[in-house]
Amino acid sequence: MEKKKKCGCWAVLRRNVTSSCKPSPNSKNSANSIPRSSLVYDAAAETRYLNASNREMCVPNDDVQLPIEPPDPPPSETKPPPQLLQFTFQELKSATGNFRPDSILGEGGFGFVFKGWIEENSTSPAKPGTGITVAVKSLKPDGLQGHREWVAEVDFLGQLHHPNLVKLIGYCSEDDQRLLVYEFMTRGSLENHLFRRTMPLSWPCRMKIALGAAKGLAFLHGNGEPVIYRDFKTSNILLDTEFNAKLSDFGLAKAGPQGDNTHVSTRVVGTYGYAAPEYVMTGHLTSKSDVYSFGVVLLEILTGRRSMDKKRPSGEQNLVTWARPYLTDKRKLYQIVDPRLELNYSLKGVQKVSQLSYSCLNRDPKSRPSMDEIVKVLIPLLDLNDMAIISYQSRLSQPGRRRKKSDGHVLNMSSHPLQIRNIRDSPLNSGKHRPC
Secondary structure (H helix, E strand, O other): OOOOOEOOOHHHHHHHHHHOOOOOOOHHHOOOOOOOOOEEOOHHHHHHHHHOOOOOOOOOOOOOOOOOOOOOOOOOOOOOOOOOEEOOHHHHHHHOOOOOHHHEEEEOOOOEEEEEEEOOOOOOEOOOOOOEEEEEEEOOOOOHHHHHHHHHHHHHHOOOOOOOEOOEEEEEEEOOEEEEEEEOOOOEEHHHHHHOOOOOEOHHHHHHHHHHHHHHHHHHHHOOOOEEOOOOOHHHEEEOOOOOEEEOOOOOOEEOOOOOOOOEEOOOEEOOOOOOHHHHHHOEEOHHHHHHHHHHHHHHHHHOOOOEOOOOOHHHOEHHHHHHHHHOOOOOHHHHOOHHHOOOOEHHHHHHHHHHHHHHOOOOHHHOOOHHHHHHHHHHHHHOOOEHHHHHHHHHHOOOOOOEOOOOOEOOHHHOHHHHHOHHHOOOOOOOOEOO
16 A cells, blocks of 8 residues: 655644745736635725625726735644655645546635545545545646645644534645645535525524534634634535535635734734624734624524625625624514424524624623533524424414413514424424435
């Protein structure tokens, strides 16, 4: 068997990678070059958006030179070196079938992601359907910042290991080729399941995913050397066969404040609709910036709506702005629950999720909960079985009586016309929902 190729001293690897991070002179005209999907904003743009949520966000021109932030200091050399496999470009080319189009899993700001196969504990390519299935991410050769994000991925995922973080298997740094090899996540992204699939995620499944993602962030924030994820969103939450959530794409991750520092001052990057307002306006980054983003994702899980949706009426395009008034009103709260759930959700769970989301979206960062606190709130929600459909059926069997809940408020079924209309034919009601 071919001997495994693994990287040696971490400091040497990082120094070599960083020193070679220079864009190819021909990269700008590459046939595979496409515009980045990640957005960069300034305080003025944020102010415009807060004042008029239905206005289009301006994307910087490709020729504009953005400020480059200095790289994070290298990790402590007292830690064991990361055991990453070092692939050649030819090995990954063979593993993905010459990067054929039908093996593309997705595309992001970093580049394309291809499905491939490698032999177990080796860098050797395997025949499709054999060995280990992997996801191979290729860097777009479009400038220095893309290389820095590649370095950040290797930097953080090379040494951070947790059940709720995607596993980085290895990398390729050959000439101007930059690729990363990850474990393959069978179910794809949370974004696809929430917004693009016809079969909706069940309520228990949504809570399981939210808890897993929360545990991933809590690990990053509570690590000996805290890490701020900085790009928490549904497309970066990947799911395995059992719908266990794992955070991916650490290209924008940043080492957290050290010592007496309360924040990290940095350029503003991320995805609009998820970034915390104070971060967008000041560039001050803290772990509470991630908490805000988690609140947005929690709101997407609750409502089935995107954080930003230009196809909706002007007053509903910004999810946070639209949903915030409902989150503290127990009588109106259920009106914003994803209608595709068709009353197949926990009444108490919806209340707890709305309260938690409201806390995460607090305008004062210091008033937002920590990720550890969020995990503690989410854990009990997995065991709730007070489904709204049961309450509805109970009211049908007891005409003339108003079925009150234990906390004293009434579930107003008249506010759910779309959910009630086809309740008998619901795929959720017939047991065809996605299991978790």
